[in-house]
Amino acid sequence: MREDLVRAAEEAARRAYAPYSGFRVGAAIRSGSGRVYTGCNVENASFGMTICAERNAAAAMVNSGERKVKTIAVVSPDGERTFPCGACRQVLHEFGCEEVVVRSENGAVSYPFREILPHAFGPEDL
Numbered sequence: 001m002r003e004d005l006v007r008a009a010e011e012a013a014r015r016a017y018a019p020y021s022g023f024r025v026g027a028a029i030r031s032g033s034g035r036v037y038t039g040c041n042v043e044n045a046s047f048g049m050t051i052c053a054e055r056n057a058a059a060a061m062v063n064s065g066e067r068k069v070k071t072i073a074v075v076s077p078d079g080e081r082t083f084p085c086g087a088c089r090q091v092l093h094e095f096g097c098e099e100v101v102v103r104s105e106n107g108a109v110s111y112p113f114r115e116i117l118p119h120a121f122g123p124e125d126l
C-alpha cells in the first residue's frame with residue numbers, strides 16, 4: 001500500500017519539468033476516497049514561478065473534487081529522503097494531511113504530519 005504510493009510518486013517524478021535544477025521530484029496523494037493523485041515539479045525560466053510536486057498533486061486532488069489528503073508520498077531521484085518544503089507543508093495542512101511517506105535506503109518510511117509541521121496554522125484557527 002505504502003509502496004504503491006511510492007511507485008506512483010516515482011512515475012510522476014519521470015514527468016518532472018526540471019531543466020534548471022535537474023532535481024526531479026514526484027508526489028502521490030492518497031485522498032479521502034482512497035484515490036491516488038500525482039504531481040511533479042514544474043520549473044520556469046523565471047525561477048520563482050516554480051511549483052513543487054506536492055502542491056501540484058494537491059491541486060490535482062482539489063480539481064477532482066476532493067478535499068482530504070490522507071497520505072502523501074514524496075520521492076526525488078538521489079535516493080535521499082525528500083520532505084515537502086515549508087510552503088507545501090502549509091498547503092498540505094489545509095487539506096488535513098495525516099501522514100508523509102518518504103523513500104529511504106530501507107524502503108518507505110512514514111512520519112505523522114504533525115511531526116513535520118507542529119503547531120500548524122490552518123482553517124480551524126480562523
Ligand SMILES: O=c1ccn([C@H]2C[C@H](O)[C@@H](CO)O2)c(=O)[nH]1
Pocket residue numbers: 018021023024025040041042043050051052053054074082083084085
Ligand atoms: O519537496 C520538494 C523540494 C523541492 N522541489 C522542487 C522545486 C524545484 O523545482 C526543485 C529544486 O528545489 O525541486 C519539490 O518539488 N518538492
Ligand SMILES: [Zn+2]
Pocket residue numbers: 052053054055084085086087088089
Ligand atoms: Zn514545496
